[in-house]
Amino acid sequence: MKRLLLAILLSTGLGLVAPCTAAAFQSSYQPATPSAAQPFTGALDSHPTVALTFDDLPAAGSLPQGQNRSKILTTLAAELKTVHLEGTYGFVNAVKLENDPDAQQALRIWVDAGMNIGSHTWSHMSLTGNTAEAFEHEIALNEPALAQYAGARDWHWFRYPFLWEGDTLEKRHAVRAYLKDHGYRVAQVSLDFEDYAWNDAYARCSAKADSEAIAWLKQSYLDTAADYIRLGREEEHIAFGHEIPNVMLLHATAFTTLMLPNLVEQLRKEGFGFAALADVEQDPAYAQDPDAALKYGGTLPDQFMDSRHLPYPPFKPKPFDKLKSLCW
């Protein structure tokens, strides 16, 4: 599966500071070739593990009426504390702090609530669309803000924007070496359902008080999460021979903040327990490197599937067309 955001960002002129969410509706996975899809026939584990992580702090996606970044991160941190997930990592683009007191206050609230921060580059830069040197410059540029907000806490975790780790092996190797030399660990992802893609539709539908549309948004968000969590776990069986402790990619949007209690409840019903990012990424699977040039990157299981040409199990497309057309 491939994330196609870069081509969209460049073709629409949204530029390099656009967050994942700016291109939500144009993004999509390329579906696996149906003839190549092979149903997974094994059994999923009864008690999987997941670390939740949040990208694009302190400002992900458009704001529904009456919301601001401080309110969103206050609520998100409180929800995480309720389920004993202090220390959850949020990955920061420090450009969003510039001249924005609300964003600055939001990030301070997140850290003061006991949550952690890591790097997502200064401006959400695409490694596919830029040189390794430019990308490394953006990692360095992000550091003063991370050090300022995190204080003595460990901020040396790195999440690649768009999950794109290099479209050439030279870039991939150069940036990995840079990260290692500068003390970073890569915050790999195993589960991703592109949660950000629901947010802007929610902002529009809430402005119209369209309760029927909002009910559909909530149900389709949870249904898509369930489908793609199952798919990610099936990929792990195919790629690694067994399930691994998981890292889920979420975004600090208003809608994911609204839905988090329901998502946590759904995960618990599926048998999931929660763990810290550092503990999960100690699993030997996360030390494996597909070592492939991948234009559109992906989760770690995706990268193994794509680089080894392993057939994906069948999966439903996400409802991007409806999300794009709702509540105008």
Ligand SMILES: [Zn+2]
């Ligand atoms: Zn991002």
